[in-house]
Amino acid sequence: MNIYQHFRPEERDFIDQAIGWKEYVEHSYAPKLTDFLDPREQQIVKTIIGSHSEVKWKLFGGNNGAERQRTLIYPEYLEPDTEDFQISLFELVYAKKFISIEHRQVLGSLMSLGLKRGKFGDILLKGDQVQFYAAAEIADYVRMNLESIGRAGISLKEISLLDAIQPEEVWKELSVTASSLRLDTMISALYNISRQKSQLYVQQGAVKVNWTKIENPAFECGEGDIISVRGLGRSKIATIEGKTKKEKWRVIAGRQK
Known part of the structure; x- marks a missing residue:
């Protein structure tokens, strides 16, 4: 199976790195601690390691609600604790x-x-x-x-x-349906604005996905993505649940209050 087909072309280097981490733990039987990863990178690591029996993963970023987290990839015999995340x-x-x-x-x-x-x-x-x-x-x-x-x-x-300060940011969970996973469609669904308006935001450089400016309305969103729209705040895509009977995507997301 080609693992790359599930991800974006520009994520290929990170995917290779994550595969390398997994193989290191498998072969050396020692843990591997990553840098702080953004939510999309965390999602990729989870997908690559999966529920593999011999290699486990755990995330921690300093507090339970942390957005950026270090990932500890470890052999099954280990019981990691907070200190292991350094x-x-x-x-x-x-x-x-x-x-x-x-x-x-x-x-x-x-x-x-x-x-x-x-x-x-x-x-x-x-x-x-x-x-x-x-x-x-x-x-x-x-x-x-x-x-x-x-x-x-x-x-x-x-x-x-x-x-640690308890973050004041509160995410409000919402369930939306969208005709596609295109960025303009998702913005329209998440912020309840017209597709035309969401395209304008993207084209004017007012939209970032995972802290990178995206100016292509057809960019495809995925699980773990953090979308920020200037003036409208941030959203994150928690789960893409599949399609409804009417062939629309059902998405569980969070909007920052």
């Missing part, structure tokens, strides 16, 4: 009275350290409290090199995972 949690210390810090500023400053996005998990904000997850193997480097966010001087305090 995740550090940092809180920003800064002059809160004078400065407000936004998500995009935190991400921009982390990316300017020259590390891959996969080394960082979710960024958590609540009021003036700002935290982020990082892979433990780069924690010292981040602590030594991250000295400012935007124009604000900051320092970092490493804290227990138990002290």
Whole structure:
């Protein structure tokens, strides 16, 4: 069976990587810990490893609702726990009275350290409290090199995972039907707008799928995709349940409140 036919052509490199992880665990009988993966990458790993009897997988991103998670792929004899995921949690210390810090500023400053996005998990904000997850193997480097966010001087305090901000983002579950899995059709169904309007959003560069701008209305959506539309918020496709009697796709999704 050709595994690639179930995925997008541009996902091929990641699929090869995931197959490599699975084979490593099978042959070495030792666990493999990935970087933080986005929901679509998590979906691909689950599909490739499946319910294979000798190789198991488990996801954890620092808290139960985390969007970006590390995957531990391991032989069946192992019983993984939280420590095995090697995740550090940092809180920003800064002059809160004078400065407000936004998500995009935190991400921009982390990316300017020259590390891959996969080394960082979710960024958590609540009021003036700002935290982020990082892979433990780069924690010292981040602590030594991250000295400012935007124009604000900051320092970092490493804290227990138990002290993580509980994300304020709430996903509202919805069930929709759509005539196809095309991006414009899905946006139309998820946000309850006309197909014409959804095509316009896509063509104007206002739509991202898994953090990548997509300008092709015919792009095919899949399970695990996070769709964000400028001005309308974010949605995620949890499950594609198959077709109804009227040949429409039934999709279980989440909309961010």
